[in-house]
Amino acid sequence: MIKQDIKKILSSEDEKISTREAYGRKLAELGEIDKNIVVLDCDLSKSTRTAIFAKKFPERFFNFGLAEANMMSAAAGLATMGKIPFASTFGVFATKRACDQVSISIAYPRLNVKICATHTGISVGEDGATHQAIEDAAIMRSFPNMIVISPADGTETRKVIDEIYKYNGPCYIRLCRGNSPVLFNDNYEFKIGRGVKIMDGDKATLISAGFTTSITLEAAKTLEEEGIEVDMINMASIKPVDSEMIIESAKKTGLVITVEDHNVIGGLGSAVCEVLSEKYPVRVIRLGVQDKFGSSGSPAELIKAYGFDKDSIVKTVRENIPA
Numbered sequence: 050m051i052k053q054d055i056k057k058i059l060s061s062e063d064e065k066i067s068t069r070e071a072y073g074r075k076l077a078e079l080g081e082i083d084k085n086i087v088v089l090d091c092d093l094s095k096s097t098r099t100a101i102f103a104k105k106f107p108e109r110f111f112n113f114g115l116a117e118a119n120m121m122s123a124a125a126g127l128a129t130m131g132k133i134p135f136a137s138t139f140g141v142f143a144t145k146r147a148c149d150q151v152s153i154s155i156a157y158p159r160l161n162v163k164i165c166a167t168h169t170g171i172s173v174g175e176d177g178a179t180h181q182a183i184e185d186a187a188i189m190r191s192f193p194n195m196i197v198i199s200p201a202d203g204t205e206t207r208k209v210i211d212e213i214y215k216y217n218g219p220c221y222i223r224l225c226r227g228n229s230p231v232l233f234n235d236n237y238e239f240k241i242g243r244g245v246k247i248m249d250g251d252k253a254t255l256i257s258a259g260f261t262t263s264i265t266l267e268a269a270k271t272l273e274e275e276g277i278e279v280d281m282i283n284m285a286s287i288k289p290v291d292s293e294m295i296i297e298s299a300k301k302t303g304l305v306i307t308v309e310d311h312n313v314i315g316g317l318g319s320a321v322c323e324v325l326s327e328k329y330p331v332r333v334i335r336l337g338v339q340d341k342f343g344s345s346g347s348p349a350e351l352i353k354a355y356g357f358d359k360d361s362i363v364k365t366v367r368e369n370i371p372a
Contacts, residue, residue, distance in 0.1 A: 051248050058237040059247075060204065065228040068260070069167040071203035072224055073098025075210040076135060076165075080106050083214075087127055089113060089120050089136045096226075097137040097167045117142045121150035121162075128160040133214065136162060140169035140182025140223065144189060155219050156192040163213050164189075165222040169199075170310030171343040171351045172260065173226050181343035182223075187315020189221040190288045196241060197288040199223040199309075199317070201262035202232045205285055208239035216241060223287075225310075227348050229260040232283075244291035246298070250278030252370045254298040257308040258284050258317045261357060265308045268362035277366060290320045292328065299331045306365055308357050309337040334365060 051059070080086050080102055087109045094100040094112065103110035113120040117138055124134040136143070143166040144151070155162045169182040190197045196218065200206040206224065213220045237245075244256075248269050257265040262283045269281045280298045284290060299305050305325065307318040318335030325331055336357040344351065352358045 055245070055247050058233050060231045060234045062231060064231040066203040066231060067226060067228050068200055068203060068206040068224040069098050069226060071206040072165055072167070072210060072222070073101040075207045077101045077105050079210065079214055080109065083133065084109075085131060086133045086135065087111065089124050089134055091115060091117050091120055091138040091142065093138055096139070097165075099135075099137045117147040118150045121147040122154050124162045125150070125154040125158070125160050128162050134162050135165055137165045137167065139180060140166040140185040141180055144182065144185040148188060151189075152192055156194045159194040159218055161217050161219070163220050163222065165224060167224040168226045169223045170225065170259070171338060171355055172310050172348040174348045174351065175345050177345035178343040183312045183338045183343055184315060186223060186287055186311050186317070187319070190315065190320065194219055195288065196220040197223070198241070198285055199259040199287055200285050201259060201283050202229055204231055204233040204235065204237055205239055208237060209285065212239055212241060223259060225260050230263045232263055232266065239285065242286050242289040242291060244282045244284040244286065244294045246280060246282050246294065248273075248279060248281035250280050251301055252277050252279050253304040253306060253366050254280040254282065254302045255306050255308065255362070255366070256282045256284050256295065256317065256321055258287055259310055261308045261310050264352070264357070264359050265362060268359045268366070271359065271363050272366055277370065279366065284317060287317050287320055290324060292324045295321055295324050296329045299325055299329050303331050304369060305331060305333045306362070307333065307335050307337070308362060310352070310357070311337055312340055313337040314340055334369060336362060336365060
């Protein structure tokens, strides 16, 4: 059942917004209060929504064209001069085309660069495998000093941007293309390294990040109607991950199922497995992209085909909880 203390932060509105849109709007708000914020993009500002900032503050917006590696190097240089650079492009370009620059120029010297990448996961849809970032969290999570966050909705995205603005160090924020339900209201608070338990139960633990939290919540509600009550955790902070919350829930349920729009290798599922294998070994089932490349289709079609839609989550819980 939904935790009593969580009800006050859940949205009662039937609203949808993309996390990239929430990011663009919040970035423009922050630009009003801090002139040290600069924004960098690679000819994708309409898609990443940094165009909102560019329209308000053209003198603090820099378009690098199709040169992601150069953008990351420039962001590093700006950070050394006391600026707070937000560098944006698609997830595939931020993490693969500019991998060396992010690692050596940003993460290694622990510079204050915020990499906010949109169009992540197979939920990008029809653009297909070349534009679907399914290994981005794994790449960024492997860099020392790098924070990795995947917000669940528009509200959490705004809170995340507020938090990383105050944080002095490199961050990677994983944002989505499509609209998703607004789960939280303005009372919600995000903290780096902390998860949020949404539902209480003892049959299984469901842990999700990003827009899949809305899918996981619908699955948890369906299971509750069948008398199967689960612990459900929104784990936006993939690195650092909330080890204490994961272990506490695993001790209660004995079965953990992770849900993510990412390769099951290297992302949220791997982070959870790493915690539990060292601290409290239990069975973990990872739902997500099962070490395959993406393909072209509507987001709904792909989420179902890759096995992390609501029905797949419900079926996995049913088939794996003790009789």
